Amino acid sequence: MPIVTSLTKMLGIRIPVVQGGMQWVGVPQLVAAVSNAGGLGVLTALTQPNPEALRVAIRETRKLTDKPFGVNITLLPSINPPDYAGYAKVAVEEGVRIFETAGNNPKKLVEYFKANGCKVIHKCTTIRHAKAGARMGVDALSIDGFECAGHPGEEDIGGLVLLARAASEIGIPYIASGGIANGRGLAAVLALGAVGANMGTRFMCTVESPIHQNIKEKIVASNEQDTVHIFRTLHNTARVYKNKISQEVVAIESRPGGAKFEDVRELVSGARGRKVYELGDPDYGIWTAGIGMGLIHDIPTCKDLLTTIERDAEEIIRGLGQMVVPERQAKL
Numbered sequence: 001m002p003i004v005t006s007l008t009k010m011l012g013i014r015i016p017v018v019q020g021g022m023q024w025v026g027v028p029q030l031v032a033a034v035s036n037a038g039g040l041g042v043l044t045a046l047t048q049p050n051p052e053a054l055r056v057a058i059r060e061t062r063k064l065t066d067k068p069f070g071v072n073i074t075l076l077p078s079i080n081p082p083d084y085a086g087y088a089k090v091a092v093e094e095g096v097r098i099f100e101t102a103g104n105n106p107k108k109l110v111e112y113f114k115a116n117g118c119k120v121i122h123k124c125t126t127i128r129h130a131k132a133g134a135r136m137g138v139d140a141l142s143i144d145g146f147e148c149a150g151h152p153g154e155e156d157i158g159g160l161v162l163l164a165r166a167a168s169e170i171g172i173p174y175i176a177s178g179g180i181a182n183g184r185g186l187a188a189v190l191a192l193g194a195v196g197a198n199m200g201t202r203f204m205c206t207v208e209s210p211i212h213q214n215i216k217e218k219i220v221a222s223n224e225q226d227t228v229h230i231f232r233t234l235h236n237t238a239r240v241y242k243n244k245i246s247q248e249v250v251a252i253e254s255r256p257g258g259a260k261f262e263d264v265r266e267l268v269s270g271a272r273g274r275k276v277y278e279l280g281d282p283d284y285g286i287w288t289a290g291i292g293m294g295l296i297h298d299i300p301t302c303k304d305l306l307t308t309i310e311r312d313a314e315e316i317i318r319g320l321g322q323m324v325v326p327e328r329q330a331k332l
C-alpha cells in the first residue's frame with residue numbers, strides 16, 4: 001500500500017522522496033538508482049562541464065532507467081555565471097520534464113520550463129522566498145530547514161517551524177528538506193503538511209553514490225556534531241563537513257577585521273572538494289554534509305534504503321492513526 005501524495009501524483013513516482021541536486025554526486029548512476037527504487041533521482045547540471053556534457057549524462061541516465069528523473073539547476077552568485085539557459089535548453093531538448101531550481105532568482109528559467117510543459121520544484125530556505133517562488137508559478141517548493149547540507153540561508157530557522165508555517169501560508173505543495181534520512185523523518189514532514197521529503201546527505205551514503213568508499217564510511221562514523229558553517233561572515237553560509245580545512249576557514253573568518261573571499265579562495269576551491277570524493281581523503285578540501293549524518297548508520301543500495309524508508313513511514317503513520325480512539329475507549 002503506497003503512500004500517495006500530490007508529489008507522487010505530479011511526478012509519477014511511487015515513494016514521495018526526492019534526491020536533491022548534489023554537486024559532484026548527482027550523476028547518472030545515482031540518479032537512475034533512486035528513480036528505479038521508486039523515488040525521484042535528480043541530475044546536477046553544473047556537475048557537467050557544459051550543456052553538451054549534460055546531454056550525454058541525460059542519455060546515460062535514460063539508458064539506466066525508464067522511470068522519471070529530474071535535473072537540478074543551481075543559480076550561484078558568480079562573476080562569470082555558467083550557461084544556465086544552455087543547460088536548461090539541452091535538458092528540455094532531451095525530454096526532461098522535471099526540474100529542481102535552487103539559489104538566486106530563477107524567474108527566467110521557470111518561465112522557460114513552464115512554457116515547455118515542465119514541472120518545477122524550487123528550493124528555498126525562507127517563507128518569504130517560498131511565497132516569491134509560488135508567485136513565480138513553480139509547481140512545488142522544496143523548503144530547506146537549517147538542518148540541511150549546503151546553503152541553509154542566513155536566518156537559521158529549523159524545519160519544524162518553517163514547515164508548519166508553510167502549511168498555513170503557502171498555497172502550493174511543498175516538500176521538506178534538511179535533516180531527513182529515514183522513514184521517521186518522512187512521516188514527520190508529512191505530518192507537517194509536506195507532500196514528500198528531499199534528501200541529500202542520506203543519498204551520498206549509498207552503494208550507488210559515486211563518492212569514494214572512505215567518505216561513505218566517514219559519514220557512517222560521524223554524527224550531527226560533525227558539521228560546521230563556513231562563509232557565515234560573507235553572508236553565504238554553507239553547512240559542510242567539519243574537517244581541518246573547514247575549521248581553518250572558520251578561523252580565518254573569525255580574525256579581527258574579518259575575511260574577504262580572496263582570503264579563503266584557495267582553501268574552499270571546488271576542485272579540492274571534488275578530490276575528497278575521488279581520493280577518499282576527508283581532509284583534502286571542503287565537502288558538503290548535513291546534520292542528518294547523526295541518523296546514517298549504513299551504506300545501503302538505493303533500493304534497500306527507499307524500501308525501508310517507505311515501510312517505516314507507513315508503519316509510523318498507521319501507528320499514529322491508532323492513537324486516535326473513540327472517547328469511550330480512552331482511559332484517562
Ligand SMILES: Cc1cc2nc3c(=O)[nH]c(=O)nc-3n(C[C@H](O)[C@H](O)[C@H](O)COP(=O)(O)O)c2cc1C
Nearest residue numbers: 020021022023102148149178179199200201288290
Ligand atoms: C554533497 C552535496 C552537494 C550538494 N550540492 C547541491 C547543489 O549543487 N545544488 C543544490 O541545490 N543543492 C545541493 N545540495 C543540497 C541538497 O540538494 C539538499 O537540499 C540537502 O542536502 C538537504 O539536506 P540533507 O543533506 O540534510 O538531506 C547538496 C548537498 C550535498 C550533501
